Amino acid sequence: MGGLFAYLDPGSGSMIVQAIVGGVAAVAVAGKFYWRRFLGFVGIRKKNDS
Amino acid sequence: MESRVERGSFRDPDSRVFYAGGSVHRALSERGLADWEALAATSLFRDKVAEGKLVGTEQLAEPNGLPAEIDADLVAAVLRHERVPVVSYPYEWPFGMLKDAALLQLELLLGALDEELILKDASPYNVQWRGTQPVFVDVGSFERQREGEPWAGYRQFCTLVLYPLMLQAYKGVPFQPWLRGSLEGIEPAEMRRLLSFRDRFRRGVLTNVVLHAKLETRYADREVKQDLKRAGFHAELIRANARKLRKLVQRLEWNPGRTTWSTYRTSNPYDEPDAAAKLDFVREAAGARRRRLVWDLGCNDGRFTRVAALHADYTVAVDADAAVVEALFRELRDEKADTILPLVGNLADPSPGLGWRGQERRPLLDRGRPDLTLALALVHHVALTSNVPVRDFLDWLAGLETELVIEFPTRDDPMVQRLLARKGPGANPDYDTETFERALNERWRIERRETLPSGTRILYRASPSA
Numbered sequence: 168m169g170g171l172f173a174y175l176d177p178g179s180g181s182m183i184v185q186a187i188v189g190g191v192a193a194v195a196v197a198g199k200f201y202w203r204r205f206l207g208f209v210g211i212r213k214k215n216d217s
Numbered sequence: 218m219e220s221r222v223e224r225g226s227f228r229d230p231d232s233r234v235f236y237a238g239g240s241v242h243r244a245l246s247e248r249g250l251a252d253w254e255a256l257a258a259t260s261l262f263r264d265k266v267a268e269g270k271l272v273g274t275e276q277l278a279e280p281n282g283l284p285a286e287i288d289a290d291l292v293a294a295v296l297r298h299e300r301v302p303v304v305s306y307p308y309e310w311p312f313g314m315l316k317d318a319a320l321l322q323l324e325l326l327l328g329a330l331d332e333e334l335i336l337k338d339a340s341p342y343n344v345q346w347r348g349t350q351p352v353f354v355d356v357g358s359f360e361r362q363r364e365g366e367p368w369a370g371y372r373q374f375c376t377l378v379l380y381p382l383m384l385q386a387y388k389g390v391p392f393q394p395w396l397r398g399s400l401e402g403i404e405p406a407e408m409r410r411l412l413s414f415r416d417r418f419r420r421g422v423l424t425n426v427v428l429h430a431k432l433e434t435r436y437a438d439r440e441v442k443q444d445l446k447r448a449g450f451h452a453e454l455i456r457a458n459a460r461k462l463r464k465l466v467q468r469l470e471w472n473p474g475r476t477t478w479s480t481y482r483t484s485n486p487y488d489e490p491d492a493a494a495k496l497d498f499v500r501e502a503a504g505a506r507r508r509r510l511v512w513d514l515g516c517n518d519g520r521f522t523r524v525a526a527l528h529a530d531y532t533v534a535v536d537a538d539a540a541v542v543e544a545l546f547r548e549l550r551d552e553k554a555d556t557i558l559p560l561v562g563n564l565a566d567p568s569p570g571l572g573w574r575g576q577e578r579r580p581l582l583d584r585g586r587p588d589l590t591l592a593l594a595l596v597h598h599v600a601l602t603s604n605v606p607v608r609d610f611l612d613w614l615a616g617l618e619t620e621l622v623i624e625f626p627t628r629d630d631p632m633v634q635r636l637l638a639r640k641g642p643g644a645n646p647d648y649d650t651e652t653f654e655r656a657l658n659e660r661w662r663i664e665r666r667e668t669l670p671s672g673t674r675i676l677y678r679a680s681p682s683a
Contacts, residue, residue, distance in 0.1 A: 173369045174229045175338050179441045180405075180433030181372035186445055188424045188461065189454035200441075200448035 220284040224576035225342070230291075232357025237282040241298040243274075243357060244283060250293040252334075252360040259332040261325075269347065270321060272354040273299035301345040301352060302531040302558070303510070303585045306578055307377070308397035309560040309568060311543035312385050312471040313550070314351075315392070318344035319378045321351045323463045326368070330456050335362045339370030341378050342578075348531075348555035349546055365446035368455045375425055376402035379466070383426070384411065386469040387419055391539055393561055400572050405430035421465040473540035490670040495593065495624070496524060498667055502622045502678045503528045503589065512587035512619070514564055515595035519545040519557070525591055526557050533587070537563040564595070565603035582617070590614065592623045594632075600648050601636040607647050608656045615660040621679045625653050630673035650675065 187197045220237035227233065231249035235242050245253055253276070256262050265271035280295040307315055318341050326336050336358045343355035380403040381392030388411065395403060403411075409430040412419075417427055503511070503525040513522040516534035518541060526532040534557055536542050545559045562568060562581065571578040592614065599605045614621060626633045627650050637644055657663060661679035668675050 173337060174231070175369050175373060177367060177369035177442075178372040178433060179436035179439055180429060180431075181375070182367040182441055182445055183432045183436060184424065184429045185367040185371055185454060185458055186448070186450055187428065189457040190461075192451075192453050192457060196445070196449050196451075196454065200444055200450075203444060203448060 220282045222284050222286045224574065225572065225578060227573070229337070229357060232355075233287055235284050235287065237284075241300055242277075242282065243296040243298060244280065244287050244292045245294045245296065245357070246291055247293045249357060253294070253296065253356065255332075255361050256334060256356065256359040259334070261328045261332050261334075265325065265328065265353075269350060269352060271325070272301070272345075272352055272356065274356050296356065298354065298356070301347060301354060302556075303533055304345060304579075305558060305560055305584075306396075306568065307341045307381070308393045309562055309581075310393075311539050311546050311559070311561055312382070312392075313543055313546050314346070314349075314559075315341060315378065316382055316466060316469065317351050317550070319374075319382065319466045320463065321353055322374070322378070323459055323466065325353055326370075326459050327456065327463070329359055330362070330452055330459070333362050333452075334359050335368065335452075335455070336360075336370050339374035339378065346558055348557050349550040349559070350553065350555050362452060364452075365450050366442060367445060367450060368458070371458070372405075373402075374462070375408075375429060376404060378402075379421070379425060379462070380405075380408045382466065382469045383408070383419075383422070385471045387412070387416055387422075389471075393539065397568070397571070400577065405433050420468060421461075425462075425465075471543070473543060491674060492520075494667070494669050495676065496521070498665075498676045498678070499524050499591065499593070499622060502620075502665075508587075508589045508620075510585050510587045511589045511591070512617075513591040513593075515593065515598070516545065516559070516591075517541055517594070519548070519559070521591055521593055522557060525589065529589070530556065532557045533581075533585075534559045535562040535564075535581075537561070564599055565605055587617060587619045590617060590619045590621050592621065594624055594626070596623065596653075597626045597630070597633050597636060597648070601633065601640075601645055604645070607653055611653075611656050611660055615681070618681050620681070621661060621677070623657070623677050623679065625650065625675045625677065627673050627675065630671075633673075 186193055186200055220235055223234035223236065231246040233244045235244060262271065266273055274296050277295045277297055280292050283289050283292060321344055322339055329335050337360045338358055343353055343358055344351050345354045346352065381396055384390050384392045405426060408426050412422060412426060417423055499521045508529040511525045511529040511532040513525060513532060513534045516522045516536045519534055522532055522534040534545065539561045542559050542561045549557055549559060568581050570576055570580055596610060599610050600607050628648065657677060657679060660682060662682045663677055663679050665678040666675065
């Protein structure tokens with residue numbers, strides 16, 4: 168598949184909202200997202216992961 | 218074959234609209250072509266085109282006729298689209314039209330997800346109208362889904378569609394001036410500030426507005442796409458969100474109270490004999506020959522629009538009062554009318570050119586010249602309420618080079634008296650029958666003149682004098 172850019176900036180905050188409000192299925196995704204952020208914050212997970 | 222680019226189509230480099238030989242074309246990049254091929258192969262595309270919800274589209278054998286502004290080396294294919302009769306913009310739509318446009322966007326998004334496609338944006342400008350039937354015209358919005366990515370159009374859906382609808386439904390504030398003032402719509406942080414504490418508990422506000430605004434500020438400079446992907450974001454979440462948004466939009470309602478104009482017909486100053494004579498006059502003028510495009514300026518409840526529309530390919534009905542346009546839209550939509558387009562607009566402050574170079578969105582006149590214009594019960598409001606000089610108003614009308622049916626309420630007319638009484642004696646001295654008729658004569662050939670039974674209203678049918 169070609170380039171992965173989108174011409175429209177999806178907005179970081181706008182993307183996270185979608186991971187939070189998507190009902191039951193979203194809980195796991197949002198939980199994992201924030202858990203990984205937390206691990207990154209306390210230095211357990213290296214930043215270059217992203 | 219002469220061709221020119223659509224000035225409003227430059228944001229998406231994979232898909233650019235241009236006009237050639239009187240039809241609408243779209244130049245696709247390599248990537249745009251692959252997306253189009255993926256869409257064209259689906260039953261979604263065939264079904265929605267057949268239902269009239271997606272614009273009819275075919276791929277040309279050769280990418281010919283490109284305008285100079287588009288680099289031919291970057292074009293892999295050219296599509297040709299069916300034309301919509303008259304282009305209109307969300308800031309000209311009443312609430313119900315923006316709502317129907319929103320529901321069509323979400324229907325297509327959900328349909329696309331089933332085909333492993335997605336809409337790359339959510340601009341309501343991608344929706345146009347055949348009368349009161351919405352049609353999605355931006356085939357270039359469909360692209361192949363990318364695994365693990367949220368919907369890129371969600372933010373735009375909020376700022377240009379959802380928040381404007383909420384503003385009208387929850388606050389009773391018209392969204393049209395805002396959308397006309399900002400082509401990007403209402404930002405999440407702005408929307409949050411517009412809502413009271415109590416409003417936060419209204420449907421959809423806590424998540425789509427409050428949380429959205431907060432996260433936007435918090436993550437303004439941070440890249441999260443990859444993190445979300447690793448956390449397992451998947452297309453089912455987009456589908457769940459789209460369904461929620463659809464439910465939310467379906468429940469947003471606006472029921473305008475009585476406005477001056479929505480009760481105009483029942484409380485208006487002219488009686489039934491006048492109305493009947495006026496209908497006959499309009500019927501005769503409109504029936505003289507078939508017109509391509511009719512404008513009804515100050516259409517109110519659309520009574521005369523409907524008569525004129527019987528003899529026209531397409532009719533645009535404009536009124537400054539969003540409440541009467543909303544009512545007319547609902548009536549026409551229930552009849553599935555596809556040749557009358559109701560729009561909100563004020564003649565004394567018409568839609569300007571907007572956006573990049575002031576050309577991204579065009580003035581109404583640039584979107585189709587009428588060959589018959591109705592201006593019924595209008596000139597006294599333009600002249601006395603907005604203080605536009607009578608001659609200036611006629612000059613503007615003459616510039617349309619249109620046939621004209623115009624009504625002139627004399628200074629003795631009760632409505633005119635009411636408007637003048639507010640201003641004091643001697644106001645608007647240029648507003649009198651003799652001046653009006655002389656000015657009309659200088660610019661037009663008067664074909665017919667009839668005084669209505671009340672004796673205070675005169676109808677004219679006129680043709681361009683050149």
